Amino acid sequence: MGNQLEAENEGDLGRAIRDSDFPFIRSGGFSTVRIPIRFSGHASSSAPYTINASFMARVEHVVNTASAAGLNVIIDMHHYDEISEDPQGNRARFVAMWRQIAQRFQNAPSSVWFELLNEPKDQLNNTNLLEIYTETLAAIRETNVSRYVIMGGQRTSDITSLATLELPNDPYVIPTFHYYLPLEFTHQGADWISPTPPMGTTWGSDEDYARLNNHLRLATNYYTRTGRVPFVGEYGAVQQIPTSERATYYGAVSNAFASIGIQSCAWSYVNTFQLRDDSTGRWITEITDLIATTTTR
Structure with a gap:
């Protein structure tokens, strides 16, 4: 669902999501929607890094509507570029946002998956991703013991990142890469x-x-x-x-x-x-x- 909820404001980069989109997508033979979301643009910059309630309600509505249409849903944290620029300086905020997301969707069906971060890059790479992923996954597991969680590697999750990608030892972790070559x-x-x-x-x-x-x-x-087994996220x-x-x-x-x-x-x-x-x-x-x-x- 590109250029919709990952815009600074929904509708800035093209038309917004409509409830009618999801039955249309399902009737077209698709089984899954990946929903890129700019949570960081709607969360406070200081602890406890609270995500705006209205925005979270909008996300929940979209996820519920897609699920009701019979679709699997991937909730993808998109455009959090700050953590790629300064991984340690934004680590606590990243974990706190995911703890809130996990709490909000702890009762969602198992067909709802989480994707920790779209396209890590710059200072966030395969040498420091595992540590941040492990801490974030632990926060999610406080409320979602067996929900599938997707994780990608360095250099915007290029397929070459798989060569050195290490992930937490968890049976519900799924690797991803992107392919635009x-x-x-x-x-x-x-x-x-x-x-x-x-x-x-x-x-x-x-x-x-x-x-x-x-x-x-x-x-x-x-x-x-x-x-x-990885999957092609984009x-x-x-x-x-x-x-x-x-x-x-x-x-x-x-x-x-x-x-x-x-x-x-x-x-x-x-x-x-x-x-x-x-x-x-x-x-x-x-x-x-x-x-x-x-x-x-």
Whole structure:
């Protein structure tokens, strides 16, 4: 549910979430929604780091509405860049926010999962993530003993982060990575990254498929090393790319990872990396018809 609840204010980066979205998503054949949420933009900056009650109620409403539509829900803490810039200085606030979230959703169905932090980067890396993750997980376990909790690695959870990613010893922890490779294709014309990749790059050559196959081996190596099956928390290609080329990418990436037992969440829904055309109210079926899933081994 990209560019919605992770905006500073819902609606700043595209249209807000509607209750009707979730039955529509379920009827489209999707089973899970990942909801990026900027909790840090609605929490006090000093102890006890209280999350705004109105915002928390909005999040709860969205989660309950998605659950009622028969969807699995991932509550994802998104855009907490401060902890990547100063991990120790923001550690207590991070733990406190998750303790509040966990308390609020302790009676939610088991189909609601938590994702600790979207795309760790900069000063937050695989050398210090485990310590922070372990402390935060302990706070969650005070009220949610067996809820699944998703954790990603360094460098914005790039697939290469799996090589050194260590996670807490907990059977309900799920590793994740994101896949937007190569950025020259997936983010062409995206003015929020610098330098902006120029338009005109295509995807689908033998070299592109060989690179994707090499990345499958990285995921398989991680599973062999740890016994944990990761999932692709985000993948996609920006909407100004021609639809046929986007479709090739979405289909190839989702099918490739499904072939080795890895499921995926496509970015996004109606904003930026559109899978639904709001002007028509319909799925962009050239893309969505090619998205594959699997049963996790």
